[in-house]
Amino acid sequence: MAGSIALRHTAELTAQPRATTESGIVRWLLISVALAFLVIFLFVPLVAVFAQGLQKGVTAYFDALRQPDALAAIRLTLLTAAIAVPLNLIFGVAAAWAITKFEFVGKSLLITLIDIPFAVSPVISGLIFVLLFGLQGWLGPWLDSHDIKIIFAVPGIILATIFITFPFVARELIPLMQAQGTEEEQAALVLGASGWQTFFRVTLPNIKWGLLYGVILCNARAMGEFGAVSVVSGHIRGQTNTMPLYVEILYNEYSFAAAFAVASLLALLALVTLAAKSIVEWKTQQQLLTDERVAVKESL
Amino acid sequence: MSIEVQNITKTFGHFTALQNVNFQVPTGELVALLGPSGSGKTTLLRIIAGLEGADQGRVLFHGEDATNRNVGERHVGFVFQHYALFRHMTVFENVAFGLRVRPRRSRPPESELRKTVHDLLSLVQLEQLADRYPSQLSGGQRQRVALARALAVRPQVLLLDEPFGALDAKVRKELRAWLRRLHDELHVTSVFVTHDQDEALEVADCVVIMHQGRIEQVGTPNDVFHHPATEFVMHFLGDVNAFHGRVDAGIVQFGSLELPFPEDRQQIAGDARVFIRPHDVTIDTKTNGLPAMEAKVVRVHSAGPLVRVDLLTSANQRLTSEISQERFATMNLQMESRVYVRPRHIRVFAGNGIESL
Numbered sequence: 001m002a003g004s005i006a007l008r009h010t011a012e013l014t015a016q017p018r019a020t021t022e023s024g025i026v027r028w029l030l031i032s033v034a035l036a037f038l039v040i041f042l043f044v045p046l047v048a049v050f051a052q053g054l055q056k057g058v059t060a061y062f063d064a065l066r067q068p069d070a071l072a073a074i075r076l077t078l079l080t081a082a083i084a085v086p087l088n089l090i091f092g093v094a095a096a097w098a099i100t101k102f103e104f105v106g107k108s109l110l111i112t113l114i115d116i117p118f119a120v121s122p123v124i125s126g127l128i129f130v131l132l133f134g135l136q137g138w139l140g141p142w143l144d145s146h147d148i149k150i151i152f153a154v155p156g157i158i159l160a161t162i163f164i165t166f167p168f169v170a171r172e173l174i175p176l177m178q179a180q181g182t183e184e185e186q187a188a189l190v191l192g193a194s195g196w197q198t199f200f201r202v203t204l205p206n207i208k209w210g211l212l213y214g215v216i217l218c219n220a221r222a223m224g225e226f227g228a229v230s231v232v233s234g235h236i237r238g239q240t241n242t243m244p245l246y247v248e249i250l251y252n253e254y255s256f257a258a259a260f261a262v263a264s265l266l267a268l269l270a271l272v273t274l275a276a277k278s279i280v281e282w283k284t285q286q287q288l289l290t291d292e293r294v295a296v297k298e299s300l
Numbered sequence: 301m302s303i304e305v306q307n308i309t310k311t312f313g314h315f316t317a318l319q320n321v322n323f324q325v326p327t328g329e330l331v332a333l334l335g336p337s338g339s340g341k342t343t344l345l346r347i348i349a350g351l352e353g354a355d356q357g358r359v360l361f362h363g364e365d366a367t368n369r370n371v372g373e374r375h376v377g378f379v380f381q382h383y384a385l386f387r388h389m390t391v392f393e394n395v396a397f398g399l400r401v402r403p404r405r406s407r408p409p410e411s412e413l414r415k416t417v418h419d420l421l422s423l424v425q426l427e428q429l430a431d432r433y434p435s436q437l438s439g440g441q442r443q444r445v446a447l448a449r450a451l452a453v454r455p456q457v458l459l460l461d462e463p464f465g466a467l468d469a470k471v472r473k474e475l476r477a478w479l480r481r482l483h484d485e486l487h488v489t490s491v492f493v494t495h496d497q498d499e500a501l502e503v504a505d506c507v508v509i510m511h512q513g514r515i516e517q518v519g520t521p522n523d524v525f526h527h528p529a530t531e532f533v534m535h536f537l538g539d540v541n542a543f544h545g546r547v548d549a550g551i552v553q554f555g556s557l558e559l560p561f562p563e564d565r566q567q568i569a570g571d572a573r574v575f576i577r578p579h580d581v582t583i584d585t586k587t588n589g590l591p592a593m594e595a596k597v598v599r600v601h602s603a604g605p606l607v608r609v610d611l612l613t614s615a616n617q618r619l620t621s622e623i624s625q626e627r628f629a630t631m632n633l634q635m636e637s638r639v640y641v642r643p644r645h646i647r648v649f650a651g652n653g654i655e656s657l
Binding site: 183184186187188189190191192193194197201202205206 | 349350351371372375376377378380382384385386387388397398400401402449450452453
């Protein structure tokens, strides 16, 4: 009896590898479903954007981009990103540093707060600012009496963008810095380095790829954000329209070619972001690989 | 520079890591903080370094209170258990770090810095690896880089946290002999933390044995090994056979043995714990008239410098004896062989005190 049980057991064990791999048909099916999904939902729209943008020819395409309103939208988008990304870079590094290197009261609250922009709908994020700075809002009357315009003006757009994009850098850095621990910083301090020296000579070089990755994602979102910005912008042509808002206006006015021309610029940005992201990932991977190769060589 | 630790107490939440710890390290000595994990030894080392603050008590360097001195101002060298080398810097830059971050006034010129670093690298025998990155080094090499980096700032005190903890047994043995030689060469006051009693006894001038946040005993390796002050030290410093017994009127009785015990100064009758190290247990195949316990051989483990013989006494008590290979060869021991067991040296802990025989 005992022998037969043992035999059955070994039979199960040898059968296991076959059980964990799928048959050829299933594999083929899964791959084609995934590919079809990618083509329908990602590749076709991307091609469509460029095709629509160029449907009236290259000249019309560039004319649409040269419109003063289009140029203003591009400028505003770049300005917003140029302010929001550096601020979030500083905030993200500071938050990640505080969370991973120190113990303090309210730490878990801070981690939760960082995630709020991810958790709430962008429309709500925009409304928060209208509630705060709008004419009927808390600070509205005071701002109005001092002639400071935030809502339906550029400052509101920048504020909303900062709010929407602030988790990106911090979220990217926190797990990385947690994994790296604090020992290298402690070693630097024991060796007599100041806090700034420790940060610039030890911490920053260790997190640079993760930081760059966070900045790339942050930038992509800052340029592409629609919902929150739409609520606070007021859609004033040539003044408070960012590229995504401008695309929508053109589309609503049935100027499809122009809408898609501007949209293609955003799509191009997405592609550049993807490429940059892949390069950064490849760099990180490369670093890991050399580390591993060395480890293997050592153990031989 | 001497180190003095006075009344240090440290708690983490409800856990008391250190309780009223006092000890001194004279200038130029190499001291081991020895204890099982959770005994507070690493916390104590980090408090000396200034990486951790004590709840109470003071740390004195050279008689001066350093308790409130910043970690960077204490001028200590600290070697971390996992080395904590700067992973994006070469070996050379790792060692040079402490010199490069100095204020401009006291920073050595580049040529002098290069010479200092190369001297240190040759001291730790790693000159040819100066351009490598930490990830390209073996554990033992990383350990030596960490040591060179700590020494680069000319520390007055060198603190090492489990310096050989992450290395395999052979490298460990080589490195600890090397550390001892290095210390004899440099004579910088050093404290290292370890849980390995062999390491502590072999390398240190003085051993501080810790248990549950308290110091159990401080002494030279010889002292603590041959004259353990507490039962914990007795257990921790090596294998031991333990018996429950009684002391009464100058006699200690355990198992089937009754031995005269004139050192029982307290003259109180009562329970006692009797300890015998395996190498203090002699075995004979014939009785020679001296008091002995009868036992039979249960297991023989002869692959080693000494032969370990596991025994079961007639009172059904297990004990272990360690005898030389030569003695083992002359005795012709078999499984189940009947032998006579006699302790050469025992330690008796009666009441709270300790007596030995």
